[in-house]
Amino acid sequence: MSLNCAVELGIADLxxxxxxxxxxxxxxxSIPIPPKKxxxxxxxxxxxxxHGVFAVQPDGNSHENESTAYLLTPFSELLLTxxxxxxxxxxxxxxxxxxxxWFHMGDWFKGKGSTPFEAAYDKCVWDLTKQRPDLNDKFNDxxxxxxFCVMKAMVTECPQxxxxxxxxxxxxxxxxxxxxxxxxxxPDVKCTVFDLPHVVATSPKSKLVDAVGGSMFDSIPPAxxxxxxxxxxxxxxxxxxxxxxRCMEAIPPxxxxxxxxxxxxxxxxDNPKITETxxxxxxxxxxxxxxxxxxxxxxxxxFNNAGFSDYKIFPILxxxxxxxxxx
Numbered sequence: 001m002s003l004n005c006a007v008e009l010g011i012a013d014l015x016x017x018x019x020x021x022x023x024x025x026x027x028x029x030s031i032p033i034p035p036k037k038x039x040x041x042x043x044x045x046x047x048x049x050x051h052g053v054f055a056v057q058p059d060g061n062s063h064e065n066e067s068t069a070y071l072l073t074p075f076s077e078l079l080l081t082x083x084x085x086x087x088x089x090x091x092x093x094x095x096x097x098x099x100x101x102w103f104h105m106g107d108w109f110k111g112k113g114s115t116p117f118e119a120a121y122d123k124c125v126w127d128l129t130k131q132r133p134d135l136n137d138k139f140n141d142x143x144x145x146x147x148f149c150v151m152k153a154m155v156t157e158c159p160q161x162x163x164x165x166x167x168x169x170x171x172x173x174x175x176x177x178x179x180x181x182x183x184x185x186x187p188d189v190k191c192t193v194f195d196l197p198h199v200v201a202t203s204p205k206s207k208l209v210d211a212v213g214g215s216m217f218d219s220i221p222p223a224x225x226x227x228x229x230x231x232x233x234x235x236x237x238x239x240x241x242x243x244x245x246r247c248m249e250a251i252p253p254x255x256x257x258x259x260x261x262x263x264x265x266x267x268x269x270d271n272p273k274i275t276e277t278x279x280x281x282x283x284x285x286x287x288x289x290x291x292x293x294x295x296x297x298x299x300x301x302x303f304n305n306a307g308f309s310d311y312k313i314f315p316i317l318x319x320x321x322x323x324x325x326x327x
Contacts, residue, residue, distance in 0.1 A: 012072060021069030104117075175202065263320050
């Protein structure tokens with residue numbers, strides 16, 4: 001919530017615009033906040049500095065707290081409006097409507113609802129966002145900015161996954177951020193974003209990407225490859241098998257280059273911080289959607305049950321892995 005407050009106040013942009021170490025007094029004046037709130041701002045910044053969101057540079061002429069000056073770090077550079085800008089993701093996960101289900105976890109464990117989200121709202125996430133355009137927009141903005149960050153790395157550092165494809169359908173692709181970035185980087189690949197009709201209706205028009213509405217549980221538009229970024233972790237094993245069977249129907253045989261490209265988490269990294277993130281995400285999926293993050297043997301089980309012959313896992317995108325799945 002402290003990080004969310006910093007995002008709401010635009011602190012990263014203010015420090016960036018200042019052009020150097022920004023004294024507390026200048027930061028307070030620029031927000032602006034009443035002078036009497038400056039000591040509280042110092043306490044907020046002290047916490048965020050301790051977590052590496054910002055850095056400090058003491059004035060050198062004084063030991064007074066007010067003379068402390070703040071700098072951006074690689075963390076806070078991700079919050080700049082004109083940069084990668086993951087601020088919408090922070091606003092989404094700290095929105096009161098999406099935090100409410102966490103307070104119903106105990107009720108859910110005792111038997112109320114199929115997920116804590118349903119225990120809180122008596123409906124699933126998708127039904128609520130369909131009824132609440134403001135939440136739908138906030139969710140789509142969050143997924144779009146997160147996709148931009150991940151896909152920027154993927155198309156520049158991992159082009160081998162897309163080379164040679166004639167067509168690709170981005171299933172559950174939201175407003176089309178991933179599909180557009182793939183199309184821009186690989187002009188020879190015909191890209192389609194496929195999502196629920198009310199999601200596709202809000203997608204920006206693009207000459208590079210087709211948009212098709214429908215349900216991935218019914219059918220998926222045919223393509224050389226199906227792209228699933230952060231989709232399968234939303235669902236339980238049985239639903240994942242159903243989705244992957246529809247993927248199998250949409251792609252050509254392995255001999256003709258058919259494959260499914262999955263970007264998702266695979267628990268059990270050698271990096272403790274990455275594993276910590278995986279485990280936190282796993283609880284987030286349990287709370288909101290009834291989905292889960294999976295270890296490799298759990299991925300293998302749903303791949304086998306869906307009828308796929310082989311797969312390869314590439315742990316090359318930080319907390320994410322790329323999984324190539326072959327029919």
